[in-house]
Amino acid sequence: MGEGYHNFHHEFPSDYRNAIVWYQYDPTKWLIWAFSKIPLFPLAYDLKTFRSNEIEKGRLQQQQKALDKKRSGLDWGAPLAQLPVIPWDDFQTQSSANGAALVAIAGVIHDVSPFIADHPGGKALIKSAIGKDATAIFNGGVYEHSNAAHNLLSTMRVAILRGGQEVEVWKRTTERAVKDSETFGIVRASDQVTRITEPVAVAVAA
Known part of the structure; x- marks a missing residue:
């Protein structure tokens, strides 16, 4: 009971929820929670939730994959x-x-x-x-x-x-050098190779 969104279930199998924020649509979660609150003879008990820190990591990693895919379609100049x-x-x-x-x-x-x-x-x-x-x-x-x-x-x-x-x-x-999941180099703001804080000596022929 409580599989909800199947991908979430496989990622966090011990969690009885689908949506982790109260306002997200997840009737199964609320039904299971209500069953666990029945006095004397609850129909659900010992409900498990996964650590929110790990859920946020997974969410961020998925967002990063989408960002990496978008980055790969932009022109960052010749390597x-x-x-x-x-x-x-x-x-x-x-x-x-x-x-x-x-x-x-x-x-x-x-x-x-x-x-x-x-x-x-x-x-x-x-x-x-x-x-x-x-x-x-x-x-x-x-x-x-x-x-x-x-x-x-x-x-x-x-x-x-x-x-x-x-x-x-x-x-x-x-x-x-930092590479994304698409193996492209990540160029962060203010970290371009042409941005320096000290002048670079020029090699001029004698």
């Missing part, structure tokens, strides 16, 4: 491990070639050409960073960019800068 590593000289040579507009931020090279016309700070500012390291500028030197700006920037990354910076990029990535 850093799949990006080519190029030296500073090649970065500068290719920075404006074939219509590209390459900017280095925190050791990651981004092609910002699709965004130049839409840059809120104007075309001149973003164009002035082409072929240069704009880490300090992007992280508060001129303007402290928003979480959305870092997310947008991640969709433009095309390479990683060689010369010591790739080590820092891998280090930051490893420190922040």
